[in-house]
Amino acid sequence: MSLTNIYQPDLMEVLDVRQQTADVKSVRIRFRDEAKAEQFSFRVGQFGIFSAFGAGESTFNICSSSNWKDFIEFCFRRTGKVTDALWGIDNNDTIGFRGPYGNSYPMEKWKGKNLIFVGGGIAMPPIRCAIWYALENRRDYGQITIVYGARTVGDLVYRNELDRWAEYDRVRVVRCVDPGGETPDWQGEVGFVPAVLEKAEVSAEDAVALVIGPPVMIKFTLPVLAKMGLADRDIYTSLENRMKCGVGKCGRCNCGPVYVCKEGPVFTLEQMKQLPNDF
Ligand SMILES: Cc1cc2nc3c(=O)[nH]c(=O)nc-3n(C[C@H](O)[C@H](O)[C@H](O)COP(=O)(O)OP(=O)(O)OC[C@H]3O[C@@H](n4cnc5c(N)ncnc54)[C@H](O)[C@@H]3O)c2cc1C
Ligand code: FES
DSSP states (O other), rough: OOOOOHHHHHHHEEEEEHHHHHHHEEEEEEEESSSHHOOOOOTTOOOEEEEETTEEEEEOOSOOTOOOOOOOOEEEOSSSSSHHHHTTTOOOOOEEEEEESSOOOOOTTTTTTTEEEEGGGGHHHHHHHHHHHHHHHHHHGEEEEEEEEEEEGOOOTTTHHHHHHSSSSSSEEEEEOOTTOTTTTTEEEEHHHHHHHHHTTOOOOEEEEESSSHHHHHHHHHHHOOOOOHGGGGGGEEEOOOSSSSSSSSSSSTTTTTEHHHSSEEEHHHHHHSSOOOO
């Protein structure tokens, strides 16, 4: 009888490492086992548990589109033990990967809707996978509005892709940096994300919004979306509760009875309001 160890990571070859900001890198990886590379699939919004051998495991969103078959991509901020170790990886190195885990963005349900993406700082990676997916299935979605901000110009993640997205039909990209974070050649907005969203006068008609960012950004963005007319059931976010197993075994990620790793990380505001206030 063969027993599968659910905690055993797959070995992944590092294909490409890019420094996005002073403390953020994006990494493309591929299964070393060719058969696994062929079989692997995921849905946008899902996450993985990535390991730097000898240092430990960390949870990151898969930030590539599920339409891309040659690699999966993740993007991380250097904050501690594991991300310090991952900071040093290079092409051809091997890291570990478990996943995909969690639920996903309801891209099927969103068909025909206008999409509003609102992100702050390192929150761009979990939004980016949904943006690319929607752009690659452009006819399935209405107007796409992306409002993305960071503290400074240098903190914008995937900055070069913002211009590429803006070239698509019926896509509006609004970039902003906090006051004082602009450079002399900055052509975007200066202001905090919620205020910039409000000023942008985005139509909320038949729209859904995906909002991911620091808690303070989310706190002040939600009333703006409500004022625009979006119902709680049409506002989505992705939670980042600390996780260990990723598969509903350890209880590390719980919000009351809800396992965020299994029933989330994607929730509507309507669902979040049913959760105990400990996320
Ligand atoms: C579903 C999910 C998706 C995530 N996606 C991403 C992503 O795409 N990119 C990314 O950079 N990070 C993401 N995170 C957060 C990431 O998992 C942690 O920042 C990372 O595990 C820190 O690992 P570390 O060992 O380097 O830091 P540690 O040494 O464990 O901690 C360093 C510092 O980071 C804090 N920290 C650790 N984990 C979290 C967390 N989950 N939330 C908030 N603070 C934390 C600690 O409290 C400490 O202050 C995600 C988390 C979850 C649960
Ligand atoms: S991370 Fe272990 S139960 Fe969710």
